[in-house]
Amino acid sequence: MKKYICYTYKFINMKKIVTTSLLAIIALTTNAQTIKNKIEQSFNTFLAQPALKNGIATLVVADTETGKTIYEKNSQIGLPTASTLKVITAITALDLFGPDYTYKTQMYYTGAIDSLGTLQGDIVIKGSGDPTLGSNRYANTKEDVILSKWKNAIRAAGIDSIAGRIIADDSFFQGNNVPGGWIWTDMGNYYGAGISGLNWRENKSGINFNVGTIHKEAAIANTTSDLSYLQIINNVKTGNKGTGDNVYAYSAPYSEKIIIKGTYGLDLKKTIEISIPDPAYDLAFQLQNYLAQDSIFFADGITTGQRIIDAGEIIPKKTADLDVHISPKMSEIVYWFNQKSINLYGESLLKLIGYISGGKTSTSESANYIQKYWLQKLQIPSNELDLIDGSGLSPQNNVTSSAMNKIMQYAVTRNWYPTFLKSLPTYNQMTMKSGTIGGTLGYTGYHQAKDGKKYTFTILVYNYKMSSSNMRQSMFQLLDNLK
Numbered sequence: 001m002k003k004y005i006c007y008t009y010k011f012i013n014m015k016k017i018v019t020t021s022l023l024a025i026i027a028l029t030t031n032a033q034t035i036k037n038k039i040e041q042s043f044n045t046f047l048a049q050p051a052l053k054n055g056i057a058t059l060v061v062a063d064t065e066t067g068k069t070i071y072e073k074n075s076q077i078g079l080p081t082a083s084t085l086k087v088i089t090a091i092t093a094l095d096l097f098g099p100d101y102t103y104k105t106q107m108y109y110t111g112a113i114d115s116l117g118t119l120q121g122d123i124v125i126k127g128s129g130d131p132t133l134g135s136n137r138y139a140n141t142k143e144d145v146i147l148s149k150w151k152n153a154i155r156a157a158g159i160d161s162i163a164g165r166i167i168a169d170d171s172f173f174q175g176n177n178v179p180g181g182w183i184w185t186d187m188g189n190y191y192g193a194g195i196s197g198l199n200w201r202e203n204k205s206g207i208n209f210n211v212g213t214i215h216k217e218a219a220i221a222n223t224t225s226d227l228s229y230l231q232i233i234n235n236v237k238t239g240n241k242g243t244g245d246n247v248y249a250y251s252a253p254y255s256e257k258i259i260i261k262g263t264y265g266l267d268l269k270k271t272i273e274i275s276i277p278d279p280a281y282d283l284a285f286q287l288q289n290y291l292a293q294d295s296i297f298f299a300d301g302i303t304t305g306q307r308i309i310d311a312g313e314i315i316p317k318k319t320a321d322l323d324v325h326i327s328p329k330m331s332e333i334v335y336w337f338n339q340k341s342i343n344l345y346g347e348s349l350l351k352l353i354g355y356i357s358g359g360k361t362s363t364s365e366s367a368n369y370i371q372k373y374w375l376q377k378l379q380i381p382s383n384e385l386d387l388i389d390g391s392g393l394s395p396q397n398n399v400t401s402s403a404m405n406k407i408m409q410y411a412v413t414r415n416w417y418p419t420f421l422k423s424l425p426t427y428n429q430m431t432m433k434s435g436t437i438g439g440t441l442g443y444t445g446y447h448q449a450k451d452g453k454k455y456t457f458t459i460l461v462y463n464y465k466m467s468s469s470n471m472r473q474s475m476f477q478l479l480d481n482l483k
Contacts, residue, residue, distance in 0.1 A: 078398035082435030085392030103130035127198025172197030175306030181394030239263030350390025
């Protein structure tokens with residue numbers, strides 16, 4: 001009888017386990033269906049608004065823990081991404097190089113130092129595409145910190161004067177360029193700065209204005225760095241109170257002239273940031289001035305690696321290193337890349353991907369390597385990742401929300417995921433990267449609901465007809481279904 005009771009007890013407990021498991025499965029299925037229904041109804045309402053009569057929106061929501069798609073609509077249609085594209089560049093870079101990767105910038109001399117302390121040769125600064133050199137975002141990369149370190153290295157080598165030149169070697173990425181899909185009205189502004197083999201101060205400088213009579217000239221008060229080697233033509237007018245910043249700079253790589261147009265609000269207190277046409281030359285210019293303060297002079301002036309190559313000459317070979325500057329780690333670069341949406345960082349990472357993957361440094365060739373990478377990793381077809389740049393500034397990028405969400409979901413499985421997650425900003429109490437350019441708004445990110453469920457999502461909207469702030473609020477209301 002005891003044996004029978006024991007078996008009966010085991011049977012009853014097994015029945016309870018099976019019942020509990022079935023109830024859990026039913027609960028999960030019901031929850032998934034409820035979320036799917038809520039999102040579907042809300043997205044249909046979202047699509048029906050007049051602002052999207054001639055536009056389109058795509059949405060994908062996945063269960064972060066299982067990776068299964070909960071809801072998707074128009075997910076195979078490629079759309080401009082704006083800055084949401086940055087997550088793809090960042091994830092690819094972290095996966096290829098790891099969070100501890102660093103760039104290296106060498107400073108060396110050529111020739112020999114004579115008994116009087118005169119270098120019978122050149123000082124060469126050889127870049128590797130580091131986008132943080134001279135940036136004020138990190139303690140060890142600030143302009144004054146770098147220039148002081150290099151001056152001390154020159155002095156420590158016993159060099160008191162230089163019979164040659166400063167050569168800012170930007171040849172690693174063949175000088176300074178912008179992606180082919182960027183538009184003219186972007187390129188002269190800080191967010192449209194080109195990508196150089198030797199970047200400097202994030203390839204930008206600031207201009208401060210003195211406002212005057214409304215509709216009359218807003219005079220330039222000063223610049224945040226010495227730009228005396230450039231011609232700046234100021235056509236900026238003083239705008240009415242409350243009109244803010246409507247100042248645009250126009251220039252291109254290697255321009256010697258920068259034209260500034262638009263209006264600067266009467267009550268505005270803001271430094272306007274513009275792009276620098278030749279960052280390597282600017283670095284050499286600033287270093288020359290800095291060393292001159294300590295009576296270290298260059299007899300033959302300054303030039304760049306690309307200028308030497310374009311003249312059919314050869315960059316002199318190294319005699320000895322003076323300094324090797326190590327950039328912040330990839331994890332720190334990705335943090336600011338996503339937090340502040342710095343386009344320069346994206347273009348530098350994209351070209352690094354092309355160089356490490358196949359020895360290519362053009363933007364288009366590097367973009368092809370990203371396509372190949374995700375075709376191999378996740379079987380994402382190349383036409384779902386039609387990339388023009390690494391930052392999303394080009395309106396010609398066309399990416400499906402399906403591809404972006406799959407790559408975002410892939411990141412969750414990697415050991416560097418906490419680093420990536422930390423880099424994403426917070427909007428609407430949700431962790432996500434935003435993207436905004438003319439006619440395009442997007443968000444992609446992660447969210448944990450009140451019930452503990454975790455979601456990975458991507459939403460892209462194109463050709464909408466309402467203010468961006470109103471469309472943004474409409475998108476937030478839709479995403480609130482995940483809370």
